[in-house]
Amino acid sequence: MGLEDDLTGMLAESVHELSPPVSAMVAEGKRAGRRRLKIRRSLQAVGAAAVVAALVSTVAVLGPRPGGSDTVQAAGPATGAGTGSSAPASVPSAGGAGRGGSSTSPSPSPSVPAEPATADLSWQAMLKILSDLLPPGAHLGNxxxxAVKFRTGADARYIELQYNDGHGASTVMVEVSRGGRPSPVTCENWGGGxxxxxxxxxxxxxxxxxxQLPDGGTLRSFVTGTDVAGLYDxxxxxxxxxxxTVSVTAANATLDQYTGQGGLPITVTRDRPPLGLAGWKDVARSPKWQFKVPQSVADAGVAFARTVSRFPCPKDAKKADCVID
Structure with missing residues (x-):
């Protein structure tokens, strides 16, 4: 797919009265809403200032990605994504079977009521949930x-950061949303390969x-084509x-700081993104992704977020544009 098609997709986002065929083409060009971030980087790198200005006025969420290299280790071992935690095994009572005497049945463990989900899903809670779903030794940073500021709304929560499993960092994006229009993209009309x-x-x-999932849900998975830098998702x-809707994107590269010195602010770090499609499916299907979470999850997220390094605010953005705490 050419650069012209990608630009058409980005500029068409503000048009809401599109016919279904055009909507499908737009969705394809956006790579499900993510690739526009990388295309703008390419435009900046080759000096297409006029086009970039048009994109800024049309899509506010587009901006240069500043960068750094500090990472922190995600807390906690991996959990089984897509399944709830196992109940503890019942413990026999102290009055077990005596020698030559009668035995007593183990007393059932009293069930612990689930903590009510009363707190809003925050970006901090999303960080903690993601870290808990990743394999042991995961490092999250940058x-x-x-991006968090401008992709978060009343019906959308979003995080974008780098994940390193020890074999090269990867930019990972997670979005939890509701109430959106169904995507017209199918494997028959998808053009992102x-x-x-x-x-x-x-x-x-x-x-x-x-x-088509047994519970009535649907799951679409993609391995995209490469962009001009060799990045794919x-x-x-x-x-x-x-x-x-839960969307997860992982690249074989990192989206780095745009310095204005030329060159592509994308670093290809590995041949394949971490985890693989099967692993990211498990992450997406975890029941932990809810708009309401237990207060303990929200509190743990605030504490964990303090340990995660951040990109500095882009030079062409206001400081308020990066205030998310």
């Missing part, structure tokens, strides 16, 4: 406050998979029966 840059032998092949898009 949270992008600018073409390469603009080099696809190395170790890269995954472009793919689109659609699954693994993407998972879950639509649940309760109307909540």
């Amino acid at each position: 949270l992008d406050p600018f 073409s390469d603009e840059g080099t696809r190395k032998p170790g890269y995954e092949k472009p793919a689109c998979l659609f699954e 693994e993407m998972v898009h879950l639509v649940r029966p309760d109307g909540v």
Whole structure:
């Protein structure tokens, strides 16, 4: 897919009365709403100032991504994404079977009532949930406050940061949303599998998979084509029966700080994104992604977020644009 198609997709976001075929083309060009972030970087790098200015006026969320390299280790071991925690096994009572005597049945453990979900899902809670769902040894850092600020709303929560599993950092994006229009993109009309840059032998092949889940939800998974820098994504898009959508994107690269010195602010760090599609499916299907969470999760998120490094605010943005605490 050419750069012209990507620009058409970005500029068409503000048009709400589109016919279905045009909507499908727009969705394809946006790479499910994420690739526009990378395309603007490319435009900046080649000095397309006039086009960038037009994009800024049309899509407020687009902006240069500042960067850094500090990472922190995510707290906690991995949990089984997509399943609830197992109940503890019942413990036999102290009055067990005596020698030559009668035995008593183990006393059932009293059930612990679940903590009510009374707190709003915050970006801090999302960080903690994500860290708990990742394998042991995960490192999270370089949270992008600018992206968090402008992609968070009444019906959307968003985080964007770098995840390093020890084999190269990856920019990861997680969005939890509700009430949006159904995406017109299907595997039949998806056009995100073409390469603009080099696809190395170790890269995954472009793919689109659609699954109808037993609970009535749908799951779409993608391996995208490469962009001009050689970056490609693994993407998972879950639509649940309760109307909540969970989207996860992981790259084989990092979106770095744009310095204005030329060159692409993208670093390809590995042949394949971490976890793989199966792993990101498990992350997306975790029942922990809810708009209301227990207060303990919200509190743990605030504490964990203090340990996660952040990108500085972009030079062309107001400081208020990066205030998320």
